[in-house]
Amino acid sequence: MSKHRIINLLRNGQPEEEVTIQGWVRTKRESKKFAFMEVNDGSSLANLQVILEPELENYKIILSQINTGASVEVTGILAESPGKGQRIELHATAVTVYGEADPETYPLQKKRHSFEFLRTLGHIRTRTNTLGAVMRIRNTCANAVHQFFQQQGFLWVHTPIITTNDCEGAGELFNVTRFNLKDVPKENGEVDYSQDFFGRQAYLTVSGQLEAEAMALTFDRVYTFGPTFRAENSNTSRHLAEFWMIEPEMAFCDLQGDMDLAEAFLKHIFKAVLDQCPEDMEFFNQRIDDSVLTTANNIINQEFERITYTRAIELLENAPKTFEYSVEWGIDLQSEHERYLCEEYFQKPVIVTDYPSAIKAFYMRLNDDEKTVGAMDVLAPKIGEIIGGSQREERFDILEKRIKEAGMTPEQLWWYLDLRRYGTVPHAGFGLGFERLIQFMTGMGNIRDVIPFPRTPENAEF
Numbered sequence: 001m002s003k004h005r006i007i008n009l010l011r012n013g014q015p016e017e018e019v020t021i022q023g024w025v026r027t028k029r030e031s032k033k034f035a036f037m038e039v040n041d042g043s044s045l046a047n048l049q050v051i052l053e054p055e056l057e058n059y060k061i062i063l064s065q066i067n068t069g070a071s072v073e074v075t076g077i078l079a080e081s082p083g084k085g086q087r088i089e090l091h092a093t094a095v096t097v098y099g100e101a102d103p104e105t106y107p108l109q110k111k112r113h114s115f116e117f118l119r120t121l122g123h124i125r126t127r128t129n130t131l132g133a134v135m136r137i138r139n140t141c142a143n144a145v146h147q148f149f150q151q152q153g154f155l156w157v158h159t160p161i162i163t164t165n166d167c168e169g170a171g172e173l174f175n176v177t178r179f180n181l182k183d184v185p186k187e188n189g190e191v192d193y194s195q196d197f198f199g200r201q202a203y204l205t206v207s208g209q210l211e212a213e214a215m216a217l218t219f220d221r222v223y224t225f226g227p228t229f230r231a232e233n234s235n236t237s238r239h240l241a242e243f244w245m246i247e248p249e250m251a252f253c254d255l256q257g258d259m260d261l262a263e264a265f266l267k268h269i270f271k272a273v274l275d276q277c278p279e280d281m282e283f284f285n286q287r288i289d290d291s292v293l294t295t296a297n298n299i300i301n302q303e304f305e306r307i308t309y310t311r312a313i314e315l316l317e318n319a320p321k322t323f324e325y326s327v328e329w330g331i332d333l334q335s336e337h338e339r340y341l342c343e344e345y346f347q348k349p350v351i352v353t354d355y356p357s358a359i360k361a362f363y364m365r366l367n368d369d370e371k372t373v374g375a376m377d378v379l380a381p382k383i384g385e386i387i388g389g390s391q392r393e394e395r396f397d398i399l400e401k402r403i404k405e406a407g408m409t410p411e412q413l414w415w416y417l418d419l420r421r422y423g424t425v426p427h428a429g430f431g432l433g434f435e436r437l438i439q440f441m442t443g444m445g446n447i448r449d450v451i452p453f454p455r456t457p458e459n460a461e462f
């Protein structure tokens, strides 16, 4: 007999249908006449209620085994549920317990655990309602990302994880070290691993952008969706050492086109999640942040505000509040500034453009004023920056000058400059941190709780 997923039974299961489910026990309740257990198989937030009657073979033994956390297979007959909150329930005709969970030591007891505590249980915390819902939303979003780009004719390209350049110039790099146990000196003797990607220095990538640009100059429209790494030693609620980045890159495109794509992209993703994960989104709205659904609907229905950096500074200088980090033209916007603009002033997502060149990466296109670059950041309520993008410098001479100003040499980036020598075109793209997106969408307060195994200064274990 093939097995059924609980989400399908809850949505479409019909009374008198015989079905088999497999999953993990969430709760068990015994009464004089029979017993109930709630089973979850990860497919949905809601559990399936299973009724066990004393006629069931090994009834007493099974009852002693189906504690919270145990894994079970149940075959039975669906029936309309007389109880509130569920349409259908399962009357068991056969139960197999695969693995018991000792109630004395099972770490996820019925009470609500704090997210801090759950972070110490990365291997098992996805069995809670909140982390389970996060994971389903991640899946739906990831799917919607590919769907959006594929529908528009973008090619998915795989950019390298090991690289020799620091694309963002922020110096937050993890060094790659060749480590071969055979090379370790037997008796004393030190080994220098600093340049040890086979004799040269290499890093884990902070962004696939430069390579994506090369691909866009063949395929016109490409995107990456892969892991990126930043040695951020900051313990903020929006930074991870390892996160997933989505980076579209378009040839024959300017900053305007880049902003249009970013806005259309976010609208598409939010719509997909509201359509496909209504129960999970409702859960976040009820239990985590009661503005989740309003925010999602606003993303879909409102046009984003678009302002220049210079205007943003004016608004911040005239804000009826003081900021911790003081405001003047030239500063990099901090999350308190970003949040003021979208939460208080405009009350919607804001795209800020044309930042000072001094605070942005070398590859962004210099504007005619020679002080600002064609950059754009998309700012979201509660989080701040979720997207950073720009039109790229396509002019050879200016790019060469900017590379030198940034303290690098044209030789280091010879191939990147080559792209400006042979068939260069205006082109643009952006980077979106996948976890920032999930955090924004679900209202979760800490980025560590929207990725299955967060990598932070404190944790690389699980």
Ligand code: ATP
Pocket: 168, 230, 232, 238, 239, 240, 241, 242, 243, 245, 385, 386, 387, 388, 389, 431, 432, 433, 434, 435, 436
């Ligand atoms: P921030 O100002 O928040 O440090 P950034 O300007 O350094 O971000 P970019 O280099 O512009 O980030 O990267 C593009 C996107 O990648 C950001 O808009 C954000 O969504 C995401 N991102 C950047 N750093 C991290 C990180 N450490 N953890 C998770 N997401 C990140």
Ligand code: MG
Pocket: none
């Ligand atoms: Mg940063």
Ligand code: MG
Pocket: 385, 388
């Ligand atoms: Mg930033």
Ligand code: MG
Pocket: 377, 385, 387, 388, 389
């Ligand atoms: Mg940025």
